[in-house]
Amino acid sequence: MPSLRLTLLLSAALLSCGSARQNLLKAPAVEHSWIRNFASIGDSYSAGLGSGDRLDWTCSRYAKSYPNILQNTLLERDEERQHQFLACSGATSTEILEKQVQALQHGIDLLTVSAGGNDIGLTPILSNCIYQFYMAGEDDCEKSIEEARERISDRAQLYSNISKLIDAALPKMNPDRGVVYVTGYAGFFGVEDEVCDNVTWAVWNSVESTKQYLKLELRKALNEMVRSVNAILRKVTEDVGPNVRFIDYDHHIEKARGRYCESGVQEPSPNRQGLSFYEWNTVDAGENSTELQHRTGDDVPKGSFEGGIAERINKTLQEHPDWQFDPDKGFVNKSRAGVGEEGLIEDTIHWMLPDSWKRVFHLRPEGHEIVARLLLEDLDARGPGRKEPEMEEL
Ligand SMILES: *[C@@H]1O[C@H](CO)[C@@H](O)[C@H](O)[C@H]1NC(C)=O
Numbered sequence: 001m002p003s004l005r006l007t008l009l010l011s012a013a014l015l016s017c018g019s020a021r022q023n024l025l026k027a028p029a030v031e032h033s034w035i036r037n038f039a040s041i042g043d044s045y046s047a048g049l050g051s052g053d054r055l056d057w058t059c060s061r062y063a064k065s066y067p068n069i070l071q072n073t074l075l076e077r078d079e080e081r082q083h084q085f086l087a088c089s090g091a092t093s094t095e096i097l098e099k100q101v102q103a104l105q106h107g108i109d110l111l112t113v114s115a116g117g118n119d120i121g122l123t124p125i126l127s128n129c130i131y132q133f134y135m136a137g138e139d140d141c142e143k144s145i146e147e148a149r150e151r152i153s154d155r156a157q158l159y160s161n162i163s164k165l166i167d168a169a170l171p172k173m174n175p176d177r178g179v180v181y182v183t184g185y186a187g188f189f190g191v192e193d194e195v196c197d198n199v200t201w202a203v204w205n206s207v208e209s210t211k212q213y214l215k216l217e218l219r220k221a222l223n224e225m226v227r228s229v230n231a232i233l234r235k236v237t238e239d240v241g242p243n244v245r246f247i248d249y250d251h252h253i254e255k256a257r258g259r260y261c262e263s264g265v266q267e268p269s270p271n272r273q274g275l276s277f278y279e280w281n282t283v284d285a286g287e288n289s290t291e292l293q294h295r296t297g298d299d300v301p302k303g304s305f306e307g308g309i310a311e312r313i314n315k316t317l318q319e320h321p322d323w324q325f326d327p328d329k330g331f332v333n334k335s336r337a338g339v340g341e342e343g344l345i346e347d348t349i350h351w352m353l354p355d356s357w358k359r360v361f362h363l364r365p366e367g368h369e370i371v372a373r374l375l376l377e378d379l380d381a382r383g384p385g386r387k388e389p390e391m392e393e394l
Pocket residue numbers: 092093094118119120151157158161
C-alpha cells in the first residue's frame with residue numbers, strides 16, 4: 001500500500017509544522033504528485049462551453065469545465081504540474097486528432113478526452129429536433145436521428161474515428177504511468193412522465209405548423225442516442241487496454257435530477273436547483289444576467305430569442321451582401337442558390353449565436369463538478385497507468 005504509507009509520511013511531516021491539526025484534516029487521501037503533465041483534449045463538453053468565466057474566444061473554454069476544475073480545485077495545488085488545456089468547442093474527433101493531439105507534449109501522465117458528439121451530428125439533431133432554426137419538421141428530425149444512428153452503429157465511423165484518436169494520443173503518454181480518461185455524454189431528458197409533452201423550445205414560436213414538442217418519445221430517442229454513443233466510447237476504451245478508461249456520468253446526472261423535464265418539473269425551469277444543463281434563460285450563481293447578454297461582445301438581447309435571431313440575420317446579411325436567408329436552409333450563397341445544396345453556408349446560424357445561447361444542452365458548473373469528481377474517484381481507486389508487461393514476464 002504505497003499510497004497509505006505516503007499519506008502517513010505526509011501526516012508525520014505535517015505534524016511537525018505549525019498548524020498541523022488544520023492541515024491534517026485537509027490532507028488528501030491520495031497523492032497526485034506523480035501527475036506532472038496533465039492535458040485535456042476534446043470538444044465543447046471538455047471546453048466547458050458557457051460554464052463559469054470565459055478563458056478564451058477561439059475555442060470557448062471556460063473556468064468551470066471539468067478539466068479546469070480538476071487542475072485548479074480538485075487536484076491539490078502543485079506548482080510543478082502543467083496543464084495543457086487544448087479542448088475546443090465544435091471539434092470533431094478528426095479535428096481533435098489533427099490539431100489537439102499534434103499539439104500535445106510528450107510524457108503526458110494524465111490525459112482527459114471528450115469526443116464523438118460532433119461526429120454524430122449532435123448540433124444538427126438538436127437544431128432539427130429542438131430549436132428548429134431552419135424550421136425543420138418532424139421528418140428532418142427523424143432523418144438526422146437516423147443518420148446519427150447509422151454513424152454510431154457503423155464500425156467504420158464513430159468507433160473507428162475514436163479509436164484512431166486514442167491510438168494517436170498513446171505515443172504522447174508517459175510510458176511508465178500515463179493514463180487516459182475518456183468522458184462520455186449524459187442523456188438530456190427525464191422520461192418518467194408526460195408533463196413536458198406540451199413544451200416546445202422551437203425558436204420561431206410563431207410558426208405553429210412545424211413546431212416540435214418535447215414529447216416523451218422524442219426525449220427517449222435522444223437519450224437512447226446518447227447511451228449508444230457512450231456504449232461505443234466504452235467499447236473503444238476497453239479494446240485499447242487498462243490504461244485507457246471510460247467515465248460514464250449519465251446515471252449520476254439522472255440521480256441528481258439534473259436533466260430537463262425531470263418528473264414533475266414544468267419546463268421551462270432554467271434556474272431550477274440541481275439542473276445540470278443550461279436552458280435558454282439560466283443564470284448561474286454569480287452571473288450577472290445583464291452582462292450575460294453582452295458576453296460575446298455582441299448586443300443580442302437574451303430575452304427575445306426570435307427577435308434576437310432576426311436581428312442577427314439582418315446584421316449578417318449586411319456583412320455578406322452575396323448571401324440570402326432561406327428559412328428552410330439557413331444562409332445560402334445568392335449566386336449559387338437553387339443549384340442543389342451547393343450554395344448552403346453550413347451551420348452559420350448556430351455558430352453566430354452567442355455562447356450564452358450555445359451553452360444550452362451543455363453542462364453547468366454542477367454538472368462539470370460531477371464529471372470531475374467521478375474521474376478523480378476512479379483515478380484514486382485504480383491508480384496511475386501501468387507499464388506494458390515485458391515479454392519475459394508473460
Ligand atoms: C471519420 O473520419 C473520416 C476521416 O476524417 C471522416 O470523413 C468521417 O466523416 C468521420 N466519421 C465520423 C462519424 O465523424
